[in-house]
Amino acid sequence: ETGVTQSPTHLIKTRGQQVTLRCSSQSGHNTVSWYQQALGQGPQFIFQYYREEENGRGNFPPRFSGLQFPNYSSELNVNALELDDSALYLCASSASGWDTEAFFGQGTRLTVV
């Protein structure tokens, strides 16, 4: 158990809809990162939040957005869902910085139909 929890575990949405995924970080961690993992691929970095501010972003369009709350939990929002957004979405928390161990949640499996 990493102490990082994600909800929901599975989700089915229709193309064009919007989705919000949630992540509770491990106690004492102020940094949260989000990843998209397609089947057979490594995780792709979406963005990172540090103390409620976005401080890094991968190559994802603006319809992928996020929030971090004062308790360091986080949300990933995806608008105008496309079929290719179907993937496992992973959240990871870390103490701070880019060179500290990241602890992953078990992910949310999103299917867009």
Add this chain to the structure above:
Amino acid sequence: RKEVEQDPGPFNVPEGATVAFNCTYSNSASQSFFWYRQDCRKEPKLLMSVYSSGNEDGRFTAQLNRASQYISLLIRDSKLSDSATYLCVVTRDDKIIFGKGTRLHILP
């Protein structure tokens, strides 16, 4: 070309064998390096950080060669429980880049 490239795999090796994973990264400004392990349908977990001086943890040895932009992971005396996907991870500026991963099957 992807920024982090790993052996395509899968590797099928007998129990007790030594296994070597290779990873190359294209951006010389990369700052930190890690190996993560991911079991089937599970989340990734940190296996080792990688330093230029090399580091060892039991049966696992990781090496970084900054001049060649190359990272390696060696597993000695492999066990059935080592079967998993091994992910090479590099951080740069404000990004974290995962390789595609190399799947390892240890055969009894």
